[in-house]
Amino acid sequence: MSRARLSRRSLALAAAAATLGATFYGVGAATADNSVPRSDKQIPNLTNVVNDIKAYYGDTVDASGEHFASADSSYAHQLAGIEAKAKSDLAHALQHGHGKHDSHGKKPAIVLDVDDTSVLTYNYELEVGFNYTPASNQAYLDTKNMPAVFGMDSLANWAAGQGVTVFWITGRPEAQRADTVRNLNAVGYKAAPDTSHLYLKNSANPPAYLSCGSTCTTIEYKSGTRAHIESLGYDIIGNFGDQYSDLSGGYADKSFKLPNPMYFLP
Known part of the structure; x- marks a missing residue:
């Protein structure tokens, strides 16, 4: 993957929004009809998204603070x-x-x-x-x-x-x-x-x-x-x-x- 071009945070939010059934928005030109959120309720909360990601991966932290996915x-x-x-x-x-x-x-x-x-x-x-x-x-x-x-x-x-x-x-x-x-x-x-x-x-x-x-x-x-x-x-x-x-x-x-x-x- 080529990853230098785009902000990971905005892309993670966009992907999570799609997953959760919320409005997909983010990189690229927005259309007036459906790409720009009209309300904060259309945007998944960043803290909740990160917590969902951690739960999905089975977040495990070792003694040095490194995070690992669980088997x-x-x-x-x-x-x-x-x-x-x-x-x-x-x-x-x-x-x-x-x-x-x-x-x-x-x-x-x-x-x-x-x-x-x-x-x-x-x-x-x-x-x-x-x-x-x-x-x-x-x-x-x-x-x-x-x-x-x-x-x-x-x-x-x-x-x-x-x-x-x-x-x-x-x-x-x-x-x-x-x-x-x-x-x-x-x-x-x-x-x-x-x-x-x-x-x-x-x-x-x-x-x-x-x-x-x-x-x-x-x-x-x-x-x-x-x-x-x-x-x-x-x-x-x-x-x-x-x-x-x-x-x-x-x-x-x-x-x-x-x-x-x-x-x-x-």
Whole structure:
């Protein structure tokens, strides 16, 4: 995900408003009819939203004040259902023409986003009050690893064991490559997140296969990178992300949306 453009706090509020059935408003131009709240009652209370997020993740605090999601939380249970369906779908694909090579000679692959798909940003989000900035994010990654999203390390490792190549496509900047590799390795992802399998956003020197260059939207960047992966002889049998922008644009046989009520990215 590319997260530097928009305020996390306003996006968290907008997403929560949609979830609660309130009026969805926030980034972008407002329309006079339905986007601008007419009353404070149309806006979810920020404290209540944060408390709901904590309850959903099963907020657990260690002795040093770090926040973690609980393995018996609603979040973890929702993930488990999605991952079980994904594993079944991937196994079916591998049994029906997508073994080491499919009928067209393409190798099976899966694509994972990083933040809140492979690793969980929950503690960071609470530290910064859901207000992402590049500086605070970099400072966090300089000193801490984010834990694996429950079950995703096991699912990725299982797929790799079936002969599926694992790729990551993230909106993190190229400057965070070393931090991202360290974190993925540290929390149990066995597939190598090397330069051939981990794609980060390089605005200074965008790859030639992205016709939009440094102006790509998230959808253009991610779908264009998936198209590039498939051009290398792979069939992406599963694409995983916590944002719809991680999944839109094609170039994947199946897509799997992971839950994330903390922010929304177009």
